[in-house]
Amino acid sequence: MITENILPTYEQLWKKTTNWTPSAENLKLWQELYNEILEANKYLNLTRITTPEEFWEKNLWDSLAPILEYDLKDKKIIDIGTGGGFPGLPISIVFPDAKLTLMDSVAKKINFIKEVAKKLNLTNIDTLVDRAEVIGQDQNYRKQYDFALIRAVAEISVCLEYSLPLLKIGGITILYRGNLTEEEKIKIDEITHKLGGKVVKITNQNTPIQNHHRHCIYIEKVKLTSKKYPREVGKPTKFPL
Known part of the structure; x- marks a missing residue:
């Protein structure tokens, strides 16, 4: 293995920023995942985040910090x-x-994930090639999830329309964002209410190395989402709520 492609472990940084530390097995599998990403990136545009430090911060820490507080067993x-x-x-x-x-x-991206899950023996993963507008109206997926995670996919109203229909009552959507304006915060309340949710909290924890802005918006599903949401493919982005 090439030395410059060894991921940093940063156990103390994990502990300081999340009050959690990864196990030896976590570290081993993250390294294997990183190796697979680097290899696949040669022919598939998966990510521009390829240096070890950046990968740790933007793809490991940033993915996990917002959700480590929860017990996810059987969720x-x-x-x-x-x-x-x-x-x-x-x-x-x-x-x-x-x-x-x-x-x-x-x-292509989902096929890569399937291959990686098999290589790393991640038996807790299912994959799906589809659109959020389609599965949001499919009874196999609508109201089925305890958590819906959506990271920088589209503007906030679109993310909410994609995610809230998929949650069970009591489920949580976590929107991973960068900057967040006061105007956006007001809009979140309005749209969340319309879709059957309520804002639980908004966190602002900058990334631990490059100090980039990171907001996470936590929304609980408190009542059923109207059957008219999500609207058909393309409408949420073209005509945001």
Whole structure:
């Protein structure tokens, strides 16, 4: 293995920022995941985040920090627009008793995730090639999940329309964002209410190395989402709520 492709472990940084430290097995599987990403990136545009330090911060820490406070044993989690498998793959490694569905509309990316899950023996992952607007109206997925994770996929109203219909009552959507304006915060309350949710909290914890802004918005599903949401493919982005 090439030395410059060894991931940093940063146990103390994990402890300081999340009050959690990874196990030896976590570290081993993260390294294997990183190796697979580097290899696949030669022919598949998975991520521009390839240096070890950046990968640790933006694809491991950033994926896990917002969800480590929860007990995910036997919880059903959907990662909407997973891309190269983030935040879903790091979460599946740390929480082997959780049940994850990694969804994206790009088949090549999902095929890569399937291969990686097999190589790393991640038996808690299902994959899905589809659109959020479609599965949100499918009874096999609607109201089925304890957590819906959505990371920088689209503007906030679109993310909410994609995610809330998929949650059970009492389920939590976590929106991973960068900057967040006061205007956006007001809008979140309005749209969340319309879709059957309520804002539980908004956190602001900058990344531990490069000090980039990171907001996470936690929304609980408190009542059923109207059957008219999500609207048909393309409408949430073209005509946001």
